[in-house]
Amino acid sequence: MNITEILFWLLTAVALGGALLVVTSKNPVYSVLALIATFFALSGHYILLNAQFLAVVNLIVYAGAIMVLFLFVIMLMNLNTETEPQKNKWLKLAGTIAGGCFLLVLVAALRDADSKSTMALIGEGDTGLIQNLGKALFNEYVIPFEISSVLFLSAMVGAVVLGKK
């Protein structure tokens, strides 16, 4: 086992453990913190795949900005285990069955996908580096890129309009 493999298994364990904690912990603040830990582990995976820009942007945008917003809302509403409404047990059962079906469909759909046989490039391949990514975004994918920025602009304008009301 070399360092890359050790890191891979470590990060995988953290990511899966964190994701499980998000769902199972009673306190919503713990859930948010576990989700942040999961994002960190995923960023570690991106770095192993040599996609440094994606890794850092994942941290800045998701762990740094969106999760702070989540935490703001949860802290201000002071959600606790006591205030959480108890779900109907039939509802829980239905949820479990629906989730299981979804898992089944996903496994069946992805079973023959080509990703099974392709090896991930670890520590090589340079499309994830910032220069190459920038060139690809502004040459090949310039129209989708600009359209997504228009989407962001409309979201911002919408937020301002709602805020003015």
Next chain:
Amino acid sequence: MIQLAIDLAFVLEKAILIGGIITVSLVVAMYSTWAERKVAGFMQDRLGPNRAGPFGLFQPLADGLKLFMKEEIIPNASNKFLFILGPGLAMLTAMMTSAVIPWGKQIEVFGRTVDLQIADINIGILYIFAVLSMGVYGIMIGGWASNNKFSLLAALRGASQMISYELAMGLSIIALLMLTGSLSLKTIVELQSASGGWWNIVYQPLGFLIFIVCAFAECNRTPFDLPEAENELNFGYHQEYSSMKLGFYLFAEYINMFMSSVLMATLYFGGYDIPFVNDASLIESMGMNMVAVLQGLSLFLKAAFFIFVFMWVRWTIPRFRYDQLMHLGWKVMIPLALFNMLITAVVVLIRENGWPF
């Protein structure tokens, strides 16, 4: 049995480097507390600490000892795990920035050439922003876990302040990146220290001004120390903290201050570049290790100057009101930074393509 293939010398080298840098930052932060009181004393025409040791130099040690000896109080109604996690996170994020800063060029030890930088990643600046945005959590978690209304309010204030000023800071950095064309801090320093290269402050005076104001806000220093505004929020987000946990919060502020001083020196003032001297020819006449020492010293002197500016401002300027703070951040800093970005972009384009009209 699983074979472990790890380059031990590499791991050892990095471990020693990390240990050294952390020790240096802690010692600098420790003596910043002493320097802060001395500067405050000087500005208010008094002596400052002068009892413990010569010139009061042992004062930080005495303070540390006092904090360790204090009773450790964890409020009953608090969330104990998060209450302890808060100061830990604050300290951790404060230290993490040091990983991408180049502290000197290279040294030679036992035939190995060692870069005086923990990790030269090609997204150094983005890494720093990621760490900065993590800094909010220490404050928020600490404030919320105390289960105290004042702490929560202060934490929310602090978090929104940090998020608001991060934007302007990022925009001011974008203008710098357009000039250097690289996100690696090492490349940025090398461009500045190359012969014929000027420090970035010459090209980006407005960007530096925005950056330093935002750095004050990010470190929660006066005039932006609203999170701990004593006279309205008692003691801010660390009101319920005592003993060394309080010490960690206070200490993290000084480490942040040191790190942002080093960052300002690196980005705008040539980093480890020794001014008025050609470093490359100096290496030939003095040897690599000697020059590395001088370069480290030069970076520390620059950082020390910025730390002094931090203190100077703290004891000169009164605190903003909250609405003034938000007004400054969103309606002054961000438009200014955007304007700076636009001007820089136009200049860079014209320099590359010539005057097209």
